[in-house]
Amino acid sequence: xxxxxxIVVVExxxxxxxxxxxxxxxxxxxxxxxxxxxxxxARKIAAFLPDIVLIDIDNPTRDTLEELTxxxxxxxxxxxxxxxxxxxxxxxxxIEAGVSAYVVDGLQPExxxxxxxxxxxxFQISRQMRTELAETRRALEERKVIDRAKxxxxxxxxxxxxxxxxxxxxAAMDQGRRVAEVAEALVTASGLLS
Amino acid sequence: xxxxxxxxxxVPLVDAAPLIVAQEMGFAESEGLMLDLIPAPSWSxxxxxxxxxxxxxxxxLSPVPIAMSLGLGGVTTSLSAVSVLSVNGxxxxxxxxxxxxxxxxxxxxxxxxxxxxxxxxxxxxxxxLTVGVPFPFSMHVELLHAWADATGLREVGFDxxxxxxxxxxxxxxxxxxxxxxxxxxxxxxxxxxxxGALLLPGKAIWECAPEKVLAVRKDWADTExxxxxxxxxxxWKAGRWLGDDNSRTAAAELLSRPAYLDVSSELIDxxxxxxxxxxxxxxxxxxxxxxxxxxxxxxxxWRSQAKWIARQIAARTGLDPAESVxxxxxxxxxxxxxxxxxxxxxDLPGASxxxxxxxxxxxxxxxxxxxxILERDVFFDGRxxxxxxx
Numbered sequence: 085x086x087x088x089x090x091i092v093v094v095e096x097x098x099x100x101x102x103x104x105x106x107x108x109x110x111x112x113x114x115x116x117x118x119x120x121x122x123x124x125x126a127r128k129i130a131a132f133l134p135d136i137v138l139i140d141i142d143n144p145t146r147d148t149l150e151e152l153t154x155x156x157x158x159x160x161x162x163x164x165x166x167x168x169x170x171x172x173x174x175x176x177x178x179i180e181a182g183v184s185a186y187v188v189d190g191l192q193p194e195x196x197x198x199x200x201x202x203x204x205x206x207f208q209i210s211r212q213m214r215t216e217l218a219e220t221r222r223a224l225e226e227r228k229v230i231d232r233a234k235x236x237x238x239x240x241x242x243x244x245x246x247x248x249x250x251x252x253x254x255a256a257m258d259q260g261r262r263v264a265e266v267a268e269a270l271v272t273a274s275g276l277l278s
Numbered sequence: 279x280x281x282x283x284x285x286x287x288x289v290p291l292v293d294a295a296p297l298i299v300a301q302e303m304g305f306a307e308s309e310g311l312m313l314d315l316i317p318a319p320s321w322s323x324x325x326x327x328x329x330x331x332x333x334x335x336x337x338x339l340s341p342v343p344i345a346m347s348l349g350l351g352g353v354t355t356s357l358s359a360v361s362v363l364s365v366n367g368x369x370x371x372x373x374x375x376x377x378x379x380x381x382x383x384x385x386x387x388x389x390x391x392x393x394x395x396x397x398x399x400x401x402x403x404x405x406x407l408t409v410g411v412p413f414p415f416s417m418h419v420e421l422l423h424a425w426a427d428a429t430g431l432r433e434v435g436f437d438x439x440x441x442x443x444x445x446x447x448x449x450x451x452x453x454x455x456x457x458x459x460x461x462x463x464x465x466x467x468x469x470x471x472x473x474g475a476l477l478l479p480g481k482a483i484w485e486c487a488p489e490k491v492l493a494v495r496k497d498w499a500d501t502e503x504x505x506x507x508x509x510x511x512x513x514w515k516a517g518r519w520l521g522d523d524n525s526r527t528a529a530a531e532l533l534s535r536p537a538y539l540d541v542s543s544e545l546i547d548x549x550x551x552x553x554x555x556x557x558x559x560x561x562x563x564x565x566x567x568x569x570x571x572x573x574x575x576x577x578x579x580w581r582s583q584a585k586w587i588a589r590q591i592a593a594r595t596g597l598d599p600a601e602s603v604x605x606x607x608x609x610x611x612x613x614x615x616x617x618x619x620x621x622x623x624x625d626l627p628g629a630s631x632x633x634x635x636x637x638x639x640x641x642x643x644x645x646x647x648x649x650x651i652l653e654r655d656v657f658f659d660g661r662x663x664x665x666x667x668x
Contacts, residue, residue, distance in 0.1 A: 122445075123449075123452065123454065124454070141319075141320075141323050141326075142319050142323075143319065143320070144319040144320045144442035144443075144444055144445065145320075145442055145445070146319070146320045146322050146323065146442075147320040147321055147322055147412065147413050147440050147442050148440045148441065148442065149322075150321075150322050150351060150413065150414055150440065151414050151439075151440050
């Protein structure tokens with residue numbers, strides 16, 4: 085049996101990082117480390133001497149990792165993005181899922197595959213959850229603004245809530261804008277007037 | 279003409295303007311294209327999206343396709359630079375601490391004299407400097423090396439480190455870097471957040487540095503010549519619009535939208551107008567044509583520019599210079615550029631190579647339809663690069 089792979093996960097969100105670590109540990113005998121704070125990233129990674137580094141594609145510090153792929157990086161051994169070489173077929177799936185990985189050159193593709201499969205699945209789930217959360221948050225914000233705009237209209241025009249909403253919707257349709265945008269403009273403008 | 283949707287990746291920067299303008303001002307539409315603009319958080323993800331087919335074209339640092347052709351940096355898919363998107367547009371800045379030392383030593387912050395600025399910086403940082411750049415393969419790195427080689431900076435030691443632009447101001451504040459070279463609006467952001475001052479525009483080092491290119495996969499360029507031609511035309515027309523001073527206000531407003539750069543239009547206007555605020559004291563400096571999208575055949579991908587970049591990279595990485603220069607020459611596709619723009623009235627040079635650094639005055643050269651005026655392209659130290667010297 086070859087010795088277990090050392091994997092470093094670069095992830096600032098603690099819950100997300102733990103979920104990835106758990107998934108990887110269930111998938112095989114891996115030594116998994118998490119780097120949560122990206123300052124001094126190259127130095128921290130070098131301390132673990134990892135075989136694989138996993139990082140979210142949306143993480144801008146990925147460009148810092150690119151330095152490690154140049155042979156003279158602080159890892160002192162050649163590092164390649166996993167998409168080069170024999171494991172190339174995994175590239176597309178990984179990019180779609182939003183995960184990128186850096187591996188030590190020469191690592192057998194069959195040892196990489198289960199790690200990547202697990203990481204891809206996990207990143208996909210958490211990406212969906214993040215998108216949903218962002219959407220929900222936005223909807224809530226918009227609702228708040230629309231409610232405030234309705235309140236302003238009810239007071240200023242002496243109408244009831246339903247009529248206030250109808251006014252907003254009509255203005256939005258006339259101007260080809262979203263109700264939330266019209267509401268926001270109204271709230272901002274009234275803030276200036278008061 | 280059926281409208282084709284083309285996915286295009288970019289990094290939110292002022293010099294992504296030609297792509298954003300092509301889509302927003304209808305230049306793409308008039309060529310039957312809908313650009314699906316996909317913002318990327320890092321240059322490695324732009325490169326990957328392009329290399330692995332998630333997008334068909336990208337806003338890319340000019341040295342990236344060249345480094346890839348030389349086998350550097352992991353991904354080696356063949357890319358072609360079919361147009362230069364912008365010339366110049368970077369700024370070098372220093373931390374508050376360095377700024378204070380430079381002022382104490384009497385440096386005037388004239389924001390132009392690269393020789394004097396290099397000497398002054400070397401004198402106040404005798405133990406060396408750590409300089410942040412956006413990516414290991416970038417015009418920023420090449421300009422810094424050219425600058426350091428011809429000033430006292432090389433002797434004091436010069437450590438270049440990759441820091442994503444949105445984190446540059448923080449890295450400067452935390453002392454992770456002493457200085458930076460970065461594209462706008464990030465230099466102005468560092469000034470406005472009070473963490474540093476601007477020392478030089480990139481243009482003060484090389485007056486005609488190809489900063490970003492429009493890159494496509496080489497095989498895509500071969501199999502989709504019609505789409506490529508439509509894309510080239512749309513982007514060239516956008517550059518022409520951007521090159522007109524009357525477009526500046528509208529361009530700044532467009533770029534400032536939340537979907538694009540999401541910073542104030544005033545901040546963007548600084549680089550478009552060349553009127554930069556360089557320090558917390560509010561000092562103003564004017565650099566005419568700080569970033570160029572059109573004038574002087576700015577979009578033309580000179581093979582000699584690619585060769586200059588390759589020569590620099592080869593010298594640092596120990597690659598064979600003659601071979602590297604030859605490979606790189608094939609990455610900048612002056613042929614496709616000229617062919618694609620044949621029918622839109624673009625006045626493009628007849629030659630594909632020139633001596634880099636040799637034009638001390640705007641100079642007329644032969645073009646397909648007569649003459650085209652090239653702008654100055656000198657280096658601050660007067661060096662000249664002959665692409666045929668090997």
